Amino acid sequence: MEVAVKPGDLLRQADPERLHRIRHTASHVMAMAVQTLFKDAKVTIGPATEMGFYYDFDRGEPFTPQDLKKIEKEMRRIIKANLPVVRQEFDRATIRAEIEKLKEPYKLEILAAIPEGEVITRYTLGDPNGDKPFWWDLCAGPHLATTGEIHPEAFALESVAGAYWRGDEKNAMLQRIYGTAWETPEQLQAYQQQIEEAKRRDHRKLGKELQLFSIQEDAGGGLVFWHPRGGTMRRLIEDYWKDMHVAAGYELVNTPHVANLDLWKISGHNDFYRESMFDTMEVEEQQYQLKPMNCPFHVLMFKDGLHSYRELPMRWAELGTVYRYERSGTLHGLMRVRGFTQDDAHIFCTEDQIASEIFGVLNLAETVLTTFGFADYEVNLSTRPEKYVGADAIWDKATQALRQALDQKGWVYKVDEGGGAFYGPKIDIKIEDAIGRRWQCSTIQLDFNLPERFDLHYVSEDGARVRPIMIHRALFGSIERFFGILIENYAGDFPLWLAPAQVRLIPVTDAQRDFAEGVAKQMKTAGLRAEVDRSGDRMQKQIRKAELEKIPVMAVVGAKEVESESLSLRTRKTGDLGVVLVTVAIEKMQAAVRNRDWL
RNA sequence: GCCGAUGUAGCACAGUGGUAGUGCAGCCGAUUCGUAAUCGGCAGGUCACGAGUUCAAAUCUCGUCAUCGGCUCCA
DSSP states (O other), rough: OOSSSSSHHHHHTTTTHHHHHEEEHHHHHHHHHHHOOOOOHHHHHHHBSSSSSSEEEOOOOOOOOOHHHHHHHHHHHHHHHOBBBEEEEHHHHHHHHHHHHTTTTTHHEEEEEEEETTTTEEEEEESSSSSSSOEEEEOOOOOOSGGGGGGGTOOOOEEEEEEEGGGOOSSSSSEEEEEEEEESHHHHHHHHHHHHHHHHHHHHHHHHHHTOOOOOTTTTTTTTEEOOHHHHHHHHEEEEEHHHHHHTTOOEEEOOOOOEEHHHHSSSSSSSSGGGGGOEEEEETTEEEOOOHHHHHHHHHHHHOOEEEEGEEEEEEEHHHOOOOOOGGOOBTBBSSEEEEEEEEEEEEEEHHHHHHHHHHHHHHHHHHHTTTTOOEEEEEEOOOOOOOOOOHHHHHHHHHHHHHHHHHHHOOOEEEOOTTBBBEEEEEEEEESSSOOEEEEEEEEEESSSHHTTOOOEOOOOOEEOEEEEEEEEEEEEHHHHHHHHHHTTTTOTTTTTTSOOEEEEEEEGGGGHHHHHHHHHHHHHHEEEOOSOOOOOHHHHHHHTTTSSEEEEEHHHHHHHHHHHEEETTTEEEEEEEEEHHHHHHHHHHHHHHHOO
């Protein structure tokens, strides 16, 4: 189901610079409106965002949806009054006195945070000397020239939410009001359409409707149940993943879900990752830990035996299920859960092998992601942070190797200087879905820490014991999350090879039931997932049900079809395909599955 | 975890102090039908859970759990 007008196209026409001014000014207009209506509200900050703006207020009571309507109305009044927006420069002492007059404690904090020597500016709405309304905020700008430049029908207040002052949960909880603003009402509409589209694709909604998975209160939050249809899809995804990895020179391994806490002490996780771990459990007076990561297990396996340089690189892959404590408020469908399966792999190699191994991972990532319809990536390389372990020389060499691999791949990438983990540099890949949202899935991370902590080594050509390089990588990130992204990307309309039920056989009357069952059996033998509608409903109803279940192919069987050993095919993608022989229908579907295409 | 909202049948929702309702789905019966809903009947809920207020609680209060929108964090 394609959207008639692609909202994204309309939104891309917008001028980013002007949008920024509109939103920033809208946030000031909102703050003015709030302080007009609610005298006790203290202002804090109110920036423009990617899709709109927000402003945080300190106020005893939270705002209600009714308040938002009032605020919107007041904003329209301010816009219609067409107040001038004036930038004024101030010296620190004068502006401090002005802020003190207004009794705005947060603004004083903001002022104190402005470095010496920087120009201090305020923006006023309205004329300070006239009798028109007047309001101002300490702000770097930029803004529109007048409030009237905001189109009164191209903005909307969206929601209220709590937010911490300066994003720190130790600070006071402020009341944030989110809004959106655009150049034209058409753009606003397109934006709202896009939100509707995202809602339509919501994996939580589709997951329930299509009976793919559930998360059950009785079991606890963040724990996923894969129902038969979702389970079928997971099997397909995992089988594909395994085949690709074996083909790419990986070996598949399996490791336990719990281990002695001592292991996590050696790995360091018990210190720096404790707050994300489930509590320990006691077994025969020993402490055991549910695993939050797979890496220490693979390290232990590497340690179990002496390795020659001739064995390297060793590539060990595992669909490893890990458990992490996530705070209840952060759980979100499949995207953020407490138990999930990483498509993990660890590569142990020599320093000289880094570049070629990374290149191999990039190629594999591209192959795998493209298969699921993701061909556009945003790639980031993160380099050495302030605090780190490992020698400078190896950091430099490794970072250089990552660059070399990316250049060889020919991918455009951004460098996040100092954004790497303390134990090594990394490459992150974000994929873009069908409606332009970006998701971080793949990550490739060098680790100079674990080999050191576990004292890993291999025997080199000259008989010396050498520390191997450890590369940690995941392509999907987590199967659960990737599945959620897949559902939203395809809006539940999966390509034939992934669809949990590929073809629904629809007998026109009960007289065709046996024939349909026979065809279904034939299809199953041919490796297709076929089902017969045994409800006895009218054909129209059967078609409707299959459409709502988003089954890609419907095969209607009436008296004529039985007579000619054929099927009347109808697909979700292209509609009526006409009558074809059963054998031909099977071949067509098999071909579509092979090509990972729709029918 | 924090701020706010929500939790009624498998699903979508109505019900604001007086014994719990509608549609779809399910089951039974009739219908045997040609590309998105045939008709009739039946059954299904200690109103998330626990406490309290009240003669009386889905409805009011408190607590717990879960979900939703954010904050923070992240696969």
